[in-house]
Amino acid sequence: MLGTLRDIRLFVSVYEERSFTLAAQRENATQSGVSQHVRNLETAFGVRLFIRDKRRIAPTPAGDAYYRRAIDVLRAHDAASRTVQAYAAGQDGQIVVGLMPTMTRCTLAPALARFVDAHPNVKVHVTEGYSAALTQMVRAGEVDFAIVPAFADSAGLKSRLLLRTPELFVAAASGAHLPGPIRLADRGKLKLVLPSAVNTRRGTLETYCATVGADIARTIELDTMFGTLDFVARGDWVTILPALMLDGDATSGFDVNPIANPSLTLDLVLIEPARRTLAPAAAIFLDLLEQEARRISAVWEQAYQES
Amino acid sequence: MLGTLRDIRLFVSVYEERSFTLAAQRENATQSGVSQHVRNLETAFGVRLFIRDKRRIAPTPAGDAYYRRAIDVLRAHDAASRTVQAYAAGQDGQIVVGLMPTMTRCTLAPALARFVDAHPNVKVHVTEGYSAALTQMVRAGEVDFAIVPAFADSAGLKSRLLLRTPELFVAAASGAHLPGPIRLADRGKLKLVLPSAVNTRRGTLETYCATVGADIARTIELDTMFGTLDFVARGDWVTILPALMLDGDATSGFDVNPIANPSLTLDLVLIEPARRTLAPAAAIFLDLLEQEARRISAVWEQAYQES
DNA sequence: AGTGGGGTATCCGATTTTCTGATGCGGTTG
DNA sequence: CAACCGCATCAGAAAATCGGATACCCCACT
Numbered sequence: 004m005l006g007t008l009r010d011i012r013l014f015v016s017v018y019e020e021r022s023f024t025l026a027a028q029r030e031n032a033t034q035s036g037v038s039q040h041v042r043n044l045e046t047a048f049g050v051r052l053f054i055r056d057k058r059r060i061a062p063t064p065a066g067d068a069y070y071r072r073a074i075d076v077l078r079a080h081d082a083a084s085r086t087v088q089a090y091a092a093g094q095d096g097q098i099v100v101g102l103m104p105t106m107t108r109c110t111l112a113p114a115l116a117r118f119v120d121a122h123p124n125v126k127v128h129v130t131e132g133y134s135a136a137l138t139q140m141v142r143a144g145e146v147d148f149a150i151v152p153a154f155a156d157s158a159g160l161k162s163r164l165l166l167r168t169p170e171l172f173v174a175a176a177s178g179a180h181l182p183g184p185i186r187l188a189d190r191g192k193l194k195l196v197l198p199s200a201v202n203t204r205r206g207t208l209e210t211y212c213a214t215v216g217a218d219i220a221r222t223i224e225l226d227t228m229f230g231t232l233d234f235v236a237r238g239d240w241v242t243i244l245p246a247l248m249l250d251g252d253a254t255s256g257f258d259v260n261p262i263a264n265p266s267l268t269l270d271l272v273l274i275e276p277a278r279r280t281l282a283p284a285a286a287i288f289l290d291l292l293e294q295e296a297r298r299i300s301a302v303w304e305q306a307y308q309e310s
Numbered sequence: 311m312l313g314t315l316r317d318i319r320l321f322v323s324v325y326e327e328r329s330f331t332l333a334a335q336r337e338n339a340t341q342s343g344v345s346q347h348v349r350n351l352e353t354a355f356g357v358r359l360f361i362r363d364k365r366r367i368a369p370t371p372a373g374d375a376y377y378r379r380a381i382d383v384l385r386a387h388d389a390a391s392r393t394v395q396a397y398a399a400g401q402d403g404q405i406v407v408g409l410m411p412t413m414t415r416c417t418l419a420p421a422l423a424r425f426v427d428a429h430p431n432v433k434v435h436v437t438e439g440y441s442a443a444l445t446q447m448v449r450a451g452e453v454d455f456a457i458v459p460a461f462a463d464s465a466g467l468k469s470r471l472l473l474r475t476p477e478l479f480v481a482a483a484s485g486a487h488l489p490g491p492i493r494l495a496d497r498g499k500l501k502l503v504l505p506s507a508v509n510t511r512r513g514t515l516e517t518y519c520a521t522v523g524a525d526i527a528r529t530i531e532l533d534t535m536f537g538t539l540d541f542v543a544r545g546d547w548v549t550i551l552p553a554l555m556l557d558g559d560a561t562s563g564f565d566v567n568p569i570a571n572p573s574l575t576l577d578l579v580l581i582e583p584a585r586r587t588l589a590p591a592a593a594i595f596l597d598l599l600e601q602e603a604r605r606i607s608a609v610w611e612q613a614y615q616e617s
Numbered sequence: 618a619g620t621g622g623g624g625t626a627t628c629c630g631a632t633t634t635t636c637t638g639a640t641g642c643g644g645t646t647g
Numbered sequence: 648c649a650a651c652c653g654c655a656t657c658a659g660a661a662a663a664t665c666g667g668a669t670a671c672c673c674c675a676c677t
Contacts, residue, residue: 005391008315009635023654036636038655048394050431051402055654058645061404065397065431072390079386083379084312084355090372091356316664330625340666345626347664362625365674 019159101149184263246303400429408456491570
């Protein structure tokens, strides 16, 4: 018939990578083979799927349409395989998860504790990283899922909004701390610790500061959460962090306030490989993560509502 | 990976026929081959899919479960194939076209609708812009062709006259509108909306007004067609627009008259990169654009002849 | 009990498909 | 202009698929 699973899988890789060569690498094949498979599809259907113009290739309308359906085929096949494998004896469950530091700071530990308790023979592997690296891993199918900040390019990914968590103003404990929402513009000259440009939150934070007319006296870039907290704790620098990172004990030594007028929030997004379905164990672990995240975030949202 | 489409298809046949032999017949294969494919699946998954007991075979629970998912795979594959085959007709490739607002207002939509219908697998990219920008793009080879007002400098361009369309006098609907050609000089003091100097038509219009001795009380410069129409519709300002922009519904709310003694027209010119020939798909699209433009323009030329 | 028939598994050579490395071609870059 | 990058194409090698022959099993019938 028209189009084998391998044809489809390679086509999908090419579509997502926008490159025959990169697709070949991802699929452990040669560029030549990939080219032939795509050509097979094209001649079988009598339709060009990619425009080989210039340096880059672009999908044709037919390519776009086929991709959407091709994903369904791969997902269905994946679901079928997983289903039947559940009947096999001695399945060695393993899940690989990518998390941004926001998630690993306070959320991961309690979720993980509950999970290993309930499912002792599932092997859990957690990788910490920033959105770019995690997104790449998801695309390559190296992780079951990842949790990253909301971002633009979702080619090859299945994504859904997981949680919206408030961003909080964090300063060293002053002794005279008033809880409750504050406005950035009211805090006078700010010496602000920001993530670098590789971090998705950087753009959001800068836009926000400009919008509300915050008075930024100085900024430094730190891409380490531990370092940031430590730096803020011992000086007159301040920073802005997602509420998820500030559960319970984590706030001792700091004055923390919600940011209001307008509110500033961070959207966490779940991403999975578009061509795969979530393994049962991974789904359970995700659910636990989500529960913990909501619990932690809810505390601050409540503080926020009371304003 | 585990399980090719052929494996799955043969498995489904066996499941439905409850027989390897009958399945082989149905799929135009040999019993031997069918057996091998099913065994492939079973060894790959490590699960028996059928119980070969007694005279008849029966699916195992795993077989039942796999069957349900397997159908989804085949359906998804079928849907994907059908979807992409719908793009098989017509040309393929990519065309990039630059058009001035005069063309995009009324002409583009019907031509585009006809084109994508007949050639679903051509990726069409239309850029709107004024003559200077479009000319630049043609010179750089970034577009297949562009349609602009007639202009002087044609170095590096292949150009031909596409269409001469009347310029029309446009005012807000007054309730007492007389159709038919008018002379600008007869309309008393004019509050006239003009394009700015970057627009090629500006010079033509100014020269014309001076030539016929029109009484221009005031002018403002608007380089937005949407804005111009809206502004004229709600006040006592008037403007002059190419007939191409005033097809059918577009004239409701306005009093529109051809301009006579002498006539005032706009020449639209097709320009292409001199070093390239027009791609077949681009030629077809151009032809449709030209047809629509002539159709729209013809209505007003007729009104003009009758004078 | 022996035999025949329907049905599946397995083996093996032939065929077909798929993969790979080399090479060519067009476009881009320095 | 040369070097480079990326895709297409080709031919030989490797792998898979296929198809016929055969072995095996269970059951029914004699």
